[in-house]
Amino acid sequence: MEIPLTKHIKQGAFPLTAREYEKTGGYKAIQKALKEMSPADLITLVKASNLLGRGGAGFPTGVKWSLVPTGKDAPKQRYLICNADEMEPGTFKDKYLIEGNPHQLIAGMIIAAYAIQADKAYIFLRWAYKKSEVILRKAIAEAYEAGYLGKNILGTGYELDIYLHTSAGRYMCGEETALINSLEGKRAIPRNKPPYPATSGLFGKPTVVNNVETLCYIPHIVENGAAWFKSLSVTGEGGTKLYGVSGKVKNPGLWELPLGTNMREIIEQYAGGMMDGHKFRGALPGGASTDFLVEEHMDAKLDFSSVAALGSRLGTGTMIILDDKTCPVAFIHNLERFFALESCGWCTPCREGLPWVEKLLQSIEEGRGKPENLNILKFHTSYLGPGNTFCAHAPGAMEPLQSGLKYFHDDFMRHINEKHCPWRS
Template identity: 65%
Template sequence: MEQPLTQHINANRPPLSLKEYEKVGGYSAVRKVLQQKDPAGVQKLVQDSNLKGRGGAGFSTGMKWSFVPMGPDAPHPKYLIANADEMEPGTFKDRLLLEGNPHQLIEGMIVAAYAIQADISYVFLRWAYKEAATLILKSISEAYEAGYLGKNILGSDWSLEMHLHTGVGRYMCGEETALLNALEGKRATPRAKPPFPQVSGLFGKPTIVNNVETFCCLPHIINNGADWFKGLSNSEDAGTKIYGVSGRVKRPGAWELPMGITMRELLENYAGGMLDGYQFRGVLPGGASTDF
């Protein structure tokens, strides 16, 4: 069973440095898209892969990008934002990726930014993720030094800024338009749609907001192709997924498993079943905002 997202994450050691990440193929996807693909080609590949948003809505990632105005007349700057405001009670999948392999997120964000020709990118991070903040800042700095961020990336005519923004701790910031208001220094309340962020988002400019896990899938799709990604799954939804289990189970934790795994297999085979003395009565499948 392939586990592309977590294969280089090890709880017993620090996350990979830039040099270590490059040794296992890191940033090859950035080189590939800059040298071999135009932005439209990247968008099509991601759409063909059937990658759906890993933040909860499950909307087609490539289709979401396709709504961003492209071409010489498109408004600039364009923005790209990683939603790392993981405030849903009992969820911790993004934290695993942020602390376990931050360069994977940054590479995925660069690929996505190239696909929509973004100029400025932000990691919008949950205030409580202090360790993740330190690691992301260090990794962004390393990426700038190596030429993966900044002016004329790897000698191309495309440039990208990246910044870390830590939120102040409102649950509502996880909703993408509330997140945009927070980034603008306003109260984090959701906006009425339309207009949609892809056309009028941060500061009224075209903006894409995707979840951390969504971005982390992108380097692997670029390197291995759409059919490979679809082949990882047990269902019509492509790829793997990080499933977290918390509560009265014997082995709480997070596992990268194929899309389409059953609840029973997750709870019994991976989480070890219920704690002694407890019977299974119900589960929240997607955090506190879903039904039992």
């Protein structure tokens, strides 16, 4: 089994320096991309690989790049932004890639920036990742020293600067247009689309925002080709994926596996199965803003289209397990409290709706709920759904709620009928 992203990552060891990464053949892809390929060749290659954005939405990366205007009339200044804001509860994959092999990310950024002809790139790093910040600052300095960044990279005349921006902390910064506002020093509220960032992004210039994991695949695709990348997955979507598991399993963690590996294999084989005395009740497959999958979905292939067919989303691919010793109402209440707190307040349904949902869930959890509360929760899942809010924040928040109301209806009713939480004595 090939694991291109993580093969040079050793737990507990220092990441490779620029020179060590070179010795593994690491920066070879840059030579090839900058010297032998045109930006258009690269976009064609990444499109052919079918690399789907690993930040959660699964949008084809090559298509995203191709939306940047080219030609004589196109704006000269363009930007690449690496989204390393990873704030989705339950998600810890990008940190692993940054801290494990920062030069792989830098190499991916150089190639991506070249493909869209950007000469400035930003890494938008989440506040809490203090170790990542130290590692990235060192790695960026090494890359400059080795001639992979700065003016006239490898004698090709191509120029690129990478800046590291550390966030001041807010979940909304992960939304790409809010991230751009934050980089501009503003409140991180989302922007109206269109125009999309590809035509009008940072400072009004064409901008591509890619996730860390997405960018890390780029050097490998350049080196080994689109057909190789596609052959890595179980299903046709292409590539490997970092899958993570947290919750009451024996061996929580993160593994690079073929995209489309099934949920049972990940939970039972890699995460070691449930802790003794705990039973599986459900899982959010890709972070807090995805619908529950339950026992009947155990054999589901976890790729973008298969999980979507089950009414959920692959999201970030890092699942959170709900076990039988944890109250599902408290679990969902915790999620909705997070979403209510992190709403940026820009649009009314999200700003007013999420706190209402949160308060209702709290009252049910505390034994003060009424049967009609469930109907109010249910109508929120459609009123705060896609198309009714300014961005994807509230619709994402409704995903675990709508599936939770469906799969754990009896648990909600027990709280209401027994007038207390059966999990709390």
